[in-house]
Structures are given as C-alpha cells and as structure tokens.
Amino acid sequence: MLKNLSVKTDRYSVLTYGACLFAxxxxxxxxxxxxxxxxxxxxxxxxxxxxxxxxxxxxxLCGFIGFTLNRFFIFLAQALFLFFVFFFYRRASRTPGKESxxxxxxxxxxxxxxxxxxxxAAANGVPMAVQRAVLxxxxxxxxxxxxxxxxxxxxxxFRCRMSTEELICIAACFVLVxxxxxxxxxxxxxxxxxxxxILLSVFCxxxxxxxxxxxxxxxxxxxxxFSAESCSVLLVYACAAFILSRSGRLSQALGVxxxxxxIEALGGLYRSDVSYIVWRLVAGFLPCAAFxxxxxxxxxxxxxxxxxxxxxxxxxIAINRNRSVTGEKLFEISGIFREIEAAFDCISKSxxxxxxxxxxxxxxxxxxxxxxxxxxxxxxxxxxxxxxxFIAVGCAKGKANFIDLPSEFSSSCSNPxxxxxxLNRHIVEYKNYMIETENANAGRKLLSxxxxxxxxxxxxxxxxxxxxLEIYSDREREISQLLARSGILCTEILVYGEGDNxxxxxxxxxxxxxxxxxSLIGKALSVPCMPAEKMPLGxxxxxxxxxxxxxxxxxxxxxxxxxEGENVCGDTYSVIKIDEKTFLVALSDGMGSGEYARKLSDxxxxxxxxxxxxxxxxxxxxxxxxRLLSFNREEGFVCLDIAAVNLxxxxxxxxxxxxxxxxxxxxxxxxxxxxxxxxxxxxxNMRPITAKTGLAEDDILVFLxxxxxxxxxxxxxxxxxxQTLNPRxxxxxxxxxxxxxxxxxGDKTPDDMTALAVRMYESA
Numbered sequence: 001m002l003k004n005l006s007v008k009t010d011r012y013s014v015l016t017y018g019a020c021l022f023a024x025x026x027x028x029x030x031x032x033x034x035x036x037x038x039x040x041x042x043x044x045x046x047x048x049x050x051x052x053x054x055x056x057x058x059x060x061l062c063g064f065i066g067f068t069l070n071r072f073f074i075f076l077a078q079a080l081f082l083f084f085v086f087f088f089y090r091r092a093s094r095t096p097g098k099e100s101x102x103x104x105x106x107x108x109x110x111x112x113x114x115x116x117x118x119x120x121a122a123a124n125g126v127p128m129a130v131q132r133a134v135l136x137x138x139x140x141x142x143x144x145x146x147x148x149x150x151x152x153x154x155x156x157x158f159r160c161r162m163s164t165e166e167l168i169c170i171a172a173c174f175v176l177v178x179x180x181x182x183x184x185x186x187x188x189x190x191x192x193x194x195x196x197x198i199l200l201s202v203f204c205x206x207x208x209x210x211x212x213x214x215x216x217x218x219x220x221x222x223x224x225x226f227s228a229e230s231c232s233v234l235l236v237y238a239c240a241a242f243i244l245s246r247s248g249r250l251s252q253a254l255g256v257x258x259x260x261x262x263i264e265a266l267g268g269l270y271r272s273d274v275s276y277i278v279w280r281l282v283a284g285f286l287p288c289a290a291f292x293x294x295x296x297x298x299x300x301x302x303x304x305x306x307x308x309x310x311x312x313x314x315x316x317i318a319i320n321r322n323r324s325v326t327g328e329k330l331f332e333i334s335g336i337f338r339e340i341e342a343a344f345d346c347i348s349k350s351x352x353x354x355x356x357x358x359x360x361x362x363x364x365x366x367x368x369x370x371x372x373x374x375x376x377x378x379x380x381x382x383x384x385x386x387x388x389x390f391i392a393v394g395c396a397k398g399k400a401n402f403i404d405l406p407s408e409f410s411s412s413c414s415n416p417x418x419x420x421x422x423l424n425r426h427i428v429e430y431k432n433y434m435i436e437t438e439n440a441n442a443g444r445k446l447l448s449x450x451x452x453x454x455x456x457x458x459x460x461x462x463x464x465x466x467x468x469l470e471i472y473s474d475r476e477r478e479i480s481q482l483l484a485r486s487g488i489l490c491t492e493i494l495v496y497g498e499g500d501n502x503x504x505x506x507x508x509x510x511x512x513x514x515x516x517x518x519s520l521i522g523k524a525l526s527v528p529c530m531p532a533e534k535m536p537l538g539x540x541x542x543x544x545x546x547x548x549x550x551x552x553x554x555x556x557x558x559x560x561x562x563x564e565g566e567n568v569c570g571d572t573y574s575v576i577k578i579d580e581k582t583f584l585v586a587l588s589d590g591m592g593s594g595e596y597a598r599k600l601s602d603x604x605x606x607x608x609x610x611x612x613x614x615x616x617x618x619x620x621x622x623x624x625x626x627r628l629l630s631f632n633r634e635e636g637f638v639c640l641d642i643a644a645v646n647l648x649x650x651x652x653x654x655x656x657x658x659x660x661x662x663x664x665x666x667x668x669x670x671x672x673x674x675x676x677x678x679x680x681x682x683x684x685n686m687r688p689i690t691a692k693t694g695l696a697e698d699d700i701l702v703f704l705x706x707x708x709x710x711x712x713x714x715x716x717x718x719x720x721x722x723q724t725l726n727p728r729x730x731x732x733x734x735x736x737x738x739x740x741x742x743x744x745x746g747d748k749t750p751d752d753m754t755a756l757a758v759r760m761y762e763s764a
Contacts, residue, residue, distance in 0.1 A: 042059045044151075241256050528763070641703040
C-alpha cells in the first residue's frame with residue numbers, strides 16, 4: 001500500500017512539495033481562533049494528485065499547534081477521512097470529480113460540529129450555530145479557491161500567461177497564506193522576507209510590474225493591522241530598488257537598505273531600546289546581504305524563466321514557421337529552374353549540323369546518282385566517305401567548285417556538273433538552316449543562362465529565409481526603456497538577425513524622429529543604426545524598421561558633354577543602391593554617338609540595373625546582356641565599366657569591358673584599372689573578367705568614356721594631369737576632367753565625353 005503512495009518525483013519537484021508544506025503550516029495561523037484554514041490547502045494538494053500520505057500526516061501534525069487535545073483529534077479525523085477517500089480513488093486509477101465537494105464539506109463539518117469555537121467580537125449577538133455555519137461556508141469556499149489556484153499554478157506557472165481571473169484567485173490564496181505567515185513570525189521578519197522578495201523581483205522583472213508585486217506583499221499586514229502603512233512602505237522599497245536597478249546589484253541593495261533605515265528613523269525607531277534598534281536594522285540588512293550573495297548564474301536562470309514566461313512566443317514561432325515553409329518552397333522552385341537549364345542545354349547539343357549533311361548526301365544520291373546510267377560502275381557504297389568530304393568542303397566554303405571534287409569523282413563520274421549544281425542548291429538551304437539553328441541555339445542558351453541565374457537567386461533566398469529568428473528579449477527590453485526615457489511611445493519591438501544583419505522593427509505613433517530612434521537603438525545594440533523603412537498602419541501608427549548602418553558612405557559626381565551636332569550624349573551612367581550595404585555604379589559608352597548610341601547605351605544600363613537588383617551573379621548578367629546585344633541585326637556594341645561596392649567592408653567588384661583606363665585615387669598614389677576584353681555585343685560567347693579590390697576612406701573611383709581619355713593622347717598624360725589635382729569633391733573632379741579634355745580638343749567636343757567619380761567616406 002505504501003508503495004502505491006510513493007511521491008511522484010517525476011510529476012512535482014521537491015521545491016513544489018516544500019512550498020505546499022510551507023503554505024499548509026502557516027495557514028494554521030491565519031485564523032484568530034485557530035480555525036483550520038490549512039484544510040483548504042490539504043484539499044487542494046490532494047485534488048492536484050500530490051502524495052496523500054505525506055500531506056495528510058503533515059496536516060495531522062499541525063493539530064498540535066495550540067496544544068489542545070481536542071484540536072489534534074479533529075485534525076487527525078479530517079486527515080484520516082480525506083486520506084482514505086483519495087487513497088481509494090488512486091487505487092481505482094480515478095480522479096475525484098464534482099463529488100469531491102461532498103468530501104471536503106464533510107471534513108469541514110467535523111470541525112464546525114466538534115471544534116472549540118470562540119465567539120467573534122464582530123458577530124456579537126449572533127447565535128453560535130449561525131457563526132459555525134458561516135465559518136463552514138468560508139472554509140468550503142476557501143477549499144474550492146485553493147484547489148483552483150494550486151492547479152493553475154502547477155499547470156501554468158512559467159509556462160504560459162494566466163487570465164485575470166486566475167491571477168486574482170492566486171493572489172487571494174497568497175494573501176491568506178501571507179496573513180498566517182505574518183501572524184506566525186511578526187512584522188519585523190515578514191517585512192524582511194518581503195524586502196528580499198522585492199529586490200529579487202526588481203532584478204528579474206525589470207519593469208513596472210514590481211509595484212504590483214510589492215502591493216501584493218503588503219496586503220497581509222494591512223489586513224491584519226487594518227492599516228495602509230505597510231502598503232506605502234513596501235511600495236517605497238520597490239520604487240527605490242527599481243530606480244537603482246540599472247546601477248548594479250551592490251548599489252541597488254545599499255540604496256534600499258539606506259531607504260529602509262530612513263523610514264525606520266521617521267517611524268521613531270531610534271528612540272527605542274538599543275537591542276530593538278539593532279534587531280530592526282539587522283532585519284533590514286540581512287535581505288540586502290542575502291540578495292548580494294545569490295550567484296549570478298541563479299539570478300540569470302530566474303530572469304530567463306520570467307522573461308520567457310512574460311514574452312509572447314507564438315508570433316515568433318509563426319514567423320519562423322512561415323520562413324521555413326517559404327525557404328522550402330523557394331528551394332523546390334530553384335530545383336525546377338535547374339532542370340529547365342539542363343533541358344535547354346541538352347536540346348542545344350542535338351547535333352543538327354551532322355543531320356543536315358547526312359540529308360544532303362542522301363538527296364544527292366537519290367536525285368543525281370540514281371538516274372545516272374553509270375551508277376553501277378561507281379560503287380556508291382564504297383564512296384560515301386568521299387561524298388562526306390565533298391559536302392563538308394562545300395558547306396564550309398559556302399559554294400563548291402570543280403576543283404573541290406574528290407579524285408574518286410573527277411576520274412569516274414559522268415555527271416560532275418549535275419553533282420555540283422545539286423550540291424550548291426543544297427548549300428544555300430543548308431546556310432539558311434544553320435543560321436536558324438544557331439539563332440535557336442543562342443535563344444535556348446540565353447534561356448538556359450537565365451534559368452540558372454533565377455535558380456541561384458531562389459536558392460540564396462531559400463537559405464536566407466530558412467534561418468529562424470532568434471529571441472533577444474533583453475535587447476528589446478533595453479530599447480523599450482531607452483525610448484520611454486526619451487519620451488518616444490513604442491508599443492511593440494522585435495529584434496532579429498546577427499552581427500551586420502541585425503534588424504529592429506517597432507511600432508511608433510505620430511511624427512517620431514527616425515534618426516533619434518536609430519541613435520537610441522544603436523546605443524542599446526552597441527552598433528550604429530539607421531532608418532530603413534517606415535510603413536503606415538493607420539491612426540498615426542507606423543511600423544518602422546532599422547538596420548545596422550554600414551561603415552562607409554559614398555558621394556558621387558558626374559560630368560557629361562554630347563558630341564557637337566548631336567542632341568543627346570551616347571554615354572549613359574547609373575548610380576543605384578542595391579540594398580542597405582551595396583551600391584552599383586556603371587558607365588556605358590554606346591557605339592558611335594547620337595540617338596542610336598544613346599538608345600543602345602540606355603538599354604544596356606537598364607538591363608544591368610535590373611539584373612543587379614535581383615542579386616544575380618555578375619558573370620550571368622554580363623553573358624545575358626552580351627547575347628541580347630548580339631541578337632541585334634544592326635551593328636552595335638557598348639563599352640562598359642561596372643563597380644559593385646560593399647559599404648560595410650569597402651570591397652569593390654570591378655568589371656571593365658572594352659572600356660578605357662579607370663583610376664582609384666587616394667592621398668598617396670593613383671591605381672590604374674584596365675581591361676582587355678572586347679566590348680559587349682561583338683562576340684556571342686564572352687567570359688568577362690571580374691577584379692576585386694578594397695576601397696578605403698577618401699578613395700575616389702573614376703570611370704571615363706573614350707571621348708575623355710582620347711583627348712589626353714596617352715594614359716601617362718592623363719595620370720600626370722590627375723597628379724596636379726587635389727581631389728576632395730567628386731563632382732569637382734569630374735568637371736575638371738571633362739573641361740580639360742574639351743580644352744585639349746581646342747574647345748570642341750568631337751566625341752561624347754563622360755566622367756564618373758565616386759568618393760568613399762566614413763559614415764557618421
């Protein structure tokens with residue numbers, strides 16, 4: 001039997017049992033006349049499926065409090081009755097239902113009938129039978145209250161939020177236990193314990209809810225003494241602890257103790273005996289010292305428990321789940337585009353040229369050799385190799401002649417003229433077929449490259465979306481406190497991402513200063529931040545997003561002149577921001593000048609901008625643009641300078657295609673940038689070369705069109721001119737280069753001229 005009643009250590013911890021036994025003991029002191037307010041706690045523990053033997057024995061032993069034999073026998077009878085009832089339920093593997101109210105009512109009736117009950121002064125003149133009935137009703141109601149409160153605490157504490165009704169019920173149970181504790185240990189000890197609890201609560205909660213905790217601690221004394229003095233005193237302690245909480249544990253504990261000593265002085269403590277003064281001061285000093293002696297890891301664990309319980313987790317879980325599902329779908333779609341790429345590559349390698357030549361050979365034999373009277377003498381099956389050589393030479397030259405006839409035909413063929421005529425007719429058709437085949441293959445190759453680029457983009461997005469959002473409750477709380485101190489109203493804050501990718505989203509109201517908020521966020525995160533997005537939500541409510549400010553920023557300068565006699569310049573430039581950390585500069589010089597060059601240059605720049613915004617690999621972008629330009633029926637090509645610069649690291653990815661010399665200018669030297677590839681649009685297949693270099697503060701990147709560089713005669717003369725300048729403003733530098741080039745041309749502009757300069761500097 002005892003084996004079946006063993007404590008379920010896997011269900012409730014030793015700490016839980018200790019807390020319940022603590023409440024059971026001190027509830028014996030809650031009534032003025034020894035009323036069994038511990039009985040509701042016993043009933044609550046049994047209904048929560050705690051060990052019945054342990055708690056029934058503990059309750060029976062509580063009957064010795066008061067040293068009356070009658071009281072002990074009543075407690076013993078109640079304990080035995082409830083023990084056997086719940087023991088039989090446990091043996092039957094059942095849990096008591098609504099009928100349990102009958103059992104606790106019978107246990108309450110035992111005390112109301114046989115207990116020694118003194119009349120209450122407040123009920124003077126009321127018959128004792130009525131007083132016993134009222135007391136029984138109070139004990140029965142307290143039993144139901146404690147049963148609901150204990151089950152709520154055991155089920156929900158540090159797991160999820162409680163409703164208002166549940167919190168009120170638990171608070172009422174706490175106040176009743178607190179009344180017993182206050183009557184058992186007295187005012188000095190109880191205040192000392194509550195002072196320690198307030199210090200611990202302020203450290204773990206770090207918000208205004210500590211004042212509600214302090215008020216709850218003060219209610220037992222206020223209920224016993226019928227005075228609000230305890231409420232005001234504990235609230236003052238909580239206020240002092242809250243104000244000093246950011247100064248460290250030592251300052252917090254010392255400050256609270258000084259406030260305690262001051263309040264005791266105002267209460268006339270120092271007019272008492274020396275022994276009483278020492279006792280009261282020790283009672284205030286011990287909780288502060290005990291708070292300082294708690295190991296940091298225990299406090300951190302307690303804070304983590306409370307923070308997790310306090311935070312709303314479902315929104316983050318839902319976001320992470322959606323990110324994971326989106327990442328999986330993007331990865332699957334990426335695989336589809338990879339398959340499309342493979343399919344187009346397979347189709348492009350179908351061997352159409354060999355099939356066309358085989359068709360020509362078979363048609364020549366059918367149309368010329370079959371009708372020849374000497375066909376039996378030619379032994380055609382033995383001369384198929386000669387036929388293939390003859391056809392291959394004719395297709396390669398575009399037209400066959402008598403001198404191209406193999407020796408096997410020139411010596412024995414009776415109709416070489418008919419053979420040549422038929423072959424040349426087929427060669428014309430073959431050339432048209434091959435042009436169409438090459439165009440189709442080029443189109444398929446273009447689609448294949450685009451499918452590969454889209455696949456790479458989707459794969460990168462899938463990896464990014466699959467990373468779950470981490471929980472940074474401490475950072476969110478610190479940001480909220482900083483904003484509140486600065487008078488900025490903020491209702492929700494979400495911090496996610498790591499390092500350079502940290503992002504803060506929050507809800508603000510009215511005309512909130514974005515720069516000021518970014519500064520406060522940067523102070524909390526120890527990284528400079530900047531506003532990234534502001535989305536209206538209605539009713540003057542906004543969702544604002546802030547991200548880490550890059551280390552560098554850039555200033556741009558452009559100077560351009562059109563060729564004399566032309567309305568527009570054939571050079572086109574672009575300066576765009578790809579994201580918060582990357583910008584792109586490009587200079588395109590279209591072939592020739594005027595409207596056509598401008599149109600060609602504009603198209604190239606627009607394509608490159610669009611592709612770079614999608615973060616497609618640079619090699620795929622340039623191959624695609626090159627193929628599109630090569631499809632042009634009119635002759636057209638462009639020279640191109642591209643630089644994609646990372647503002648966080650200063651790393652620049654530079655591509656030069658058919659363009660003249662570029663430069664990186666700093667205080668010490670001038671670095672030359674050159675490229676030896678052909679312009680875009682000349683060859684179908686082109687492999688651009690990408691160079692990477694680092695840009696530092698005050699470095700200036702310079703791109704020039706050939707109209708500027710040609711004016712200086714040589715790169716040496718151009719470098720010599722740059723060395724005479726002391727460039728600080730990129731716009732002044734661009735203007736100086738174009739003006740000097742025009743001067744060297746004799747104040748004329750025989751070609752389009754453009755200079756593009758970018759200066760790097762440390763962001764504020």
